Amino acid sequence: MSIVLFPKTSVSAALKGINICLNIVFPSLFPFLAASEILNRTSFTKAAGILLEPIMRPLFNVPGCGSFAVAMGITSGYPVGAKITVDLRNSGQISKYEGERLLAFTNNSGPLFIVGAVATGMYAMPRLGFFLLLCHILSGLTVGLLFKYYCFGKTKPRDSKNSAANKNFPSKVPNNTLDRLKQEILKNKNSKGSFGAIFGDAIKNSVSVMLLIGGFITFFSVLINLLIDIGVIEIISLPFTFILSFAGFTSEAVYSLICGFFEITTGSNMIASTGNIPFALKLSLASMIIGWAGLSVHSQVLGIVSQSDLSIRPYLAGKSLHGLIASVYTYVLFKLAGHYFDFESQVIASFEGITEYNWLESFLYSCKVLVFAFIFMIVILGIIKFVHLAKGLIYR
Template sequence: MTRRSPLLTLLYACSAIALVIILVSHPETSFEAAIRGLEVWWEVVFPSTLPFIVLSEILMGVGVVHFAGVLLEPLMRPLFNVPGTGGFVLTMGFASGYPVAAKLTTRLREQGSITKAEGERLVSFTTTGDPLFVIGAVAIGFFHSELFGFVLAFSHYVSALLLGVLYRFYSPFSPATKPLEKNHLPLPLRALQAMHRARLRDRRPFGKLMGEAVQSALHTLLMIGGFIIVFSVLLQLFATIELTRFLSSLLAVFLGPLGVPSAFSSGIIAGLFEVTLGAQGISEVSSGVPMIWKAVVASAIVSWGGISVHAQVASILSETDIRVAPYLMARALHAALASLLAFFCWKPITASSWFAGKDVPVFMPTTSSGVPAGNWWDSLLHSSLAAFAILLVLIILSLCFRAVRKQRSK
């Protein structure tokens, strides 16, 4: 069925009409769900994401992305088949969570710093949850276990890097950006030179740069807030008309032969649409279910991200020629890889003496809708520290790669 198929048009129309009828017949339910979605966006997403998107825009404007691009070229090109500027997106995406990586990838594509295929590779493995969400909100806020957070974070981020290595073979014959020109200057000086040249090309005064960064961040966050509210309403309406229960019962039939407890079915259905509700649903499964299974399913849900996040990413990518299909395929692969890693790393991590005493219940403040809330300054500080640590590790690895390649060329 192609996009121009009249059957697809009819399906869209019927779905929209059905949703309007359900919405009108349950106005109070829709209103309450919209309020909950607005609360999640205003109290959690907005304060934790706005400063980071603004800072990302400013860093791109002053040329830091080009600085990182020169330093990380020896690492990003052979491992992930993307230019060194992709290291900046990787750092910010891992530290600040979805959908920041899509926003930065779109900016790089608009600037001509990456090709279409490189953008599709880049957004596919850099779109992840941020550490504060994965460890703080999901592991500690929902499962009340710091040890659970180590398992979840390890499986989530390592599987994302493995996905990036796999995706380096995606569209291998597509055009690629030219490698950076080499000169007699040392690598750090070349990076500073690239940053200075990028800043001169930008030409915007700092005041204008900051103003446009705030405007761009607000535009992106308003779009994210709209999707959060819409999907909050849709999920509540699906639960009201018993569609969620029907899908959960249907899924339970398929989970049995795979050895997965059927109690996870409702959480998986919720996580299919929205990652926070899915993780919360898994945490509420009976305590008789082994924790290893909860870690496996929660890791898959967090790595999948939810259709709500996918809609946000698709909306951002629509500004360029980067396709959404490779990204969606990557999300399914990421969920599969993360669940496998969580299963195999559960026993080694929980049995490790280094993690002894980490499984102590820790509680976080939550909003009235049950979503873990946090101080915006703490969110910014944690994200900034995570970004700095990731960037530092990438630079060290890049320098090591460069040294090894030089040694082999002699």
């Protein structure tokens, strides 16, 4: 009914959502999705996980292969972290509880959105993007440390009912890390799957996920604009405005925060244009919205998680904590070190600046970040392997 009553709003919002999907989301996420599919199918995550087990298990109480979800979740953007976690679960590499721990903190906003869209497009402050990105990463890792104790002591078999990959786990696993790594490499060499088949499946699965993401983005773009035009958001914001006014929140800030509850881009843009509140509070609210991500992103994650036996509730709890912790980190760090960056002296721009990004720029930027992330992981794996070799020579 609302679409019929407000056809102009519906069509313009749908076109805006489609434009964001084609020019920003698809080129920025597709390389990460395809690369993660290929690396997971070629057992890269298993081999890397063997070396990174001594780091991931004490910190986050997850296997070493979870490091791949952490690294890609930080560098790519929503919802790549969730997709990788579900793939790890369905391939039997992690248990149900381990998957839910990973899901709670590995699905994060990427540098392209925070630095490009928020800092550069909305605030015209590129340096601000790295500050917000730092707070976002720190808060995500904090959530991971807290969720280390989620279902602590409980165990679930790694076999997933959605996968026959349990046969890939040998009944007898060597204790020595290097022996386990050699065993995994040899097993991968003896696999019958050709790279052409793996590459084709990766492209097909990635396009399927991208269509799902694009559908949710377009739907929520229409929904949030209709709710604004109808006045539903304004009605919802009235009681919250009364309560939060004692903490210095204006009606505009509360209105923007509620919009951000539904959709991250709309809420972030509204916060950027909100006046009459301290700049530190404005950045804190922006971090809260980015950390929470919005119902639009959560719907995308729900569509992906539904393909596994993972529960969505730990994820929602983790994103709620992520938003709260990110807002606190941003406010405190800005008060302690914000004067060194001189953010407020720069001119605030509107979100229209993000339209300057075309699909090719987004794609190239995404590929560049992917290469750097891959090189970083290779360097870390090399250092860990060198340490293991050194220990072996010492104790031999």
